[in-house]
Amino acid sequence: MADTTSFPPLKNDLILRAARGEKTERAPVWVMRQAGRYLPEFRAERVENDFFKICRTPELATKVTLQPIDRYEGLLDASIIFSDILVIPQALGMTVEMVPGKGPHFPTPLVVPADMAVQLKEKVDVHKELQYVFDAITMTRHALNGRVPLIGFVGAPWTLMAYMIEGGGSKTLSKAKEWIFKYPKESHELLGRITDVCVDFLVGQVHAGAQMLQVFESWGGELGPHDFEHFSLPYLAQIAKRVKAELGDKAVPMCVFAKGSWYALDKLSVIGYDVVSLDWTHTPESAKAITLGRVTLQGNMDPNVLYGGDEAIVAAATRMVRGFGSTRRYIANLGHGILPTVPVEAMELFLKTVHRVGLEVAAEEKAAELANDVKIIG
Numbered sequence: 001m002a003d004t005t006s007f008p009p010l011k012n013d014l015i016l017r018a019a020r021g022e023k024t025e026r027a028p029v030w031v032m033r034q035a036g037r038y039l040p041e042f043r044a045e046r047v048e049n050d051f052f053k054i055c056r057t058p059e060l061a062t063k064v065t066l067q068p069i070d071r072y073e074g075l076l077d078a079s080i081i082f083s084d085i086l087v088i089p090q091a092l093g094m095t096v097e098m099v100p101g102k103g104p105h106f107p108t109p110l111v112v113p114a115d116m117a118v119q120l121k122e123k124v125d126v127h128k129e130l131q132y133v134f135d136a137i138t139m140t141r142h143a144l145n146g147r148v149p150l151i152g153f154v155g156a157p158w159t160l161m162a163y164m165i166e167g168g169g170s171k172t173l174s175k176a177k178e179w180i181f182k183y184p185k186e187s188h189e190l191l192g193r194i195t196d197v198c199v200d201f202l203v204g205q206v207h208a209g210a211q212m213l214q215v216f217e218s219w220g221g222e223l224g225p226h227d228f229e230h231f232s233l234p235y236l237a238q239i240a241k242r243v244k245a246e247l248g249d250k251a252v253p254m255c256v257f258a259k260g261s262w263y264a265l266d267k268l269s270v271i272g273y274d275v276v277s278l279d280w281t282h283t284p285e286s287a288k289a290i291t292l293g294r295v296t297l298q299g300n301m302d303p304n305v306l307y308g309g310d311e312a313i314v315a316a317a318t319r320m321v322r323g324f325g326s327t328r329r330y331i332a333n334l335g336h337g338i339l340p341t342v343p344v345e346a347m348e349l350f351l352k353t354v355h356r357v358g359l360e361v362a363a364e365e366k367a368a369e370l371a372n373d374v375k376i377i378g
């Protein structure tokens with residue numbers, strides 16, 4: 001049994017403090033999909049091993065999780081466990097393949113509600129189906145040696161339901177949407193069943209060593225405001241509340257990323273998450289005005305800026321950190337995952353710029369505070 005009781009002490013807790021709303025010396029930074037195909041060392045690993053084999057082999061998942069931490073030594077303030085949101089449909093009994101160059105593929109997606117009874121397990125024991133993720137988390141926590149915190153994650157119920165019905169990526173999500181409009185009751189049943197697995201899985205990840213959690217509602221923005229409120233938000237809320245209740249004093253900060261759901265930002269800031277991750281359709285000013293310090297904001301540079309050359313990267317990253325502010329309730333990130341063909345140097349420049357500007361802004365804030373104190377005393 002892996003040791004989940006005595007992890008090495010944490011040397012950099014910036015992201016945890018930022019998530020809890022405590023002051024930080026500078027904005028912490030990490031990048032969604034930071035372990036992945038833009039890294040030559042990851043591509044080399046993929047020549048040897050199938051995607052889900054890496055996920056299921058704790059030694060390999062640990063190795064790949066650490067690749068960006070080692071390459072960008074001192075520049076990343078968090079690691080995220082190497083896995084995929086689609087391990088939950090697998091745990092529910094579905095077959096998912098990762099087709100190189102194409103993405104995920106379900107050979108037998110759910111077509112009509114009656115398929116649920118045939119294809120999905122009534123009860124999922126996450127310790128039986130997903131113990132390999134827990135083992136990877138525990139092993140990675142030890143291997144990280146306290147350098148940065150380790151983030152665990154799940155896909156949100158609507159996004160997972162959509163994959164399970166579409167059978168893979170889709171431009172319109174018309175099959176998944178047909179379900180919510182034609183079979184609303186059965187859709188809620190499916191969302192509820194996925195939610196139960198998400199909750200058990202997140203709780204298990206924390207017991208295994210995850211120090212922060214992120215819920216990916218990658219297809220949130222495919223739903224309009226009304227449907228988001230019915231088919232996404234209640235399940236996101238349930239996940240935060242149930243995970244925190246089950247963990248009690250072991251609870252860790254939780255982050256929600258509902259890509260495209262700009263209209264839901266106010267509601268997302270009151271459903272139990274500590275952090276709301278933003279895509280690039282928000283300005284820092286409007287996001288701050290809507291959330292009013294109730295949550296920490298994370299994000300949100302357009303990942304495509306990393307194709308724009310040095311000047312564009314420095315300009316956009318600077319604008320982002322200056323806009324959000326560096327020392328309170330902010331975690332720097334991209335507005336979605338880093339893309340597979342981004343040059344490794346572009347990522348490095350992004351991280352270095354966030355550090356440099358973050359420290360500058362922190363120093364300016366300090367100087368302004370001092371000036372204010374002098375005024376008050378004087």
Ligand SMILES: Cc1c2[nH]c(c1CCC(=O)O)Cc1[nH]c(c(CCC(=O)O)c1C)Cc1[nH]c(c(CCC(=O)O)c1C)Cc1[nH]c(c(C)c1CCC(=O)O)C2
Nearest residue numbers: 032033034035036051080082083084085103104216218337
């Ligand atoms: C929607 C989604 C998926 N997976 C994920 C999401 C939510 C985030 C988002 O919206 O981008 C989440 C995810 N996927 C992966 C991670 C862990 C690695 C990390 O973030 O550093 C995480 C957090 C590895 C991965 N997941 C996948 C790869 C590439 C697979 C390969 O090597 O062939 C990696 C490194 C495959 C995957 N997995 C998925 C897709 C659509 C694809 C193919 C397209 C793509 O690569 O972006 C589903």
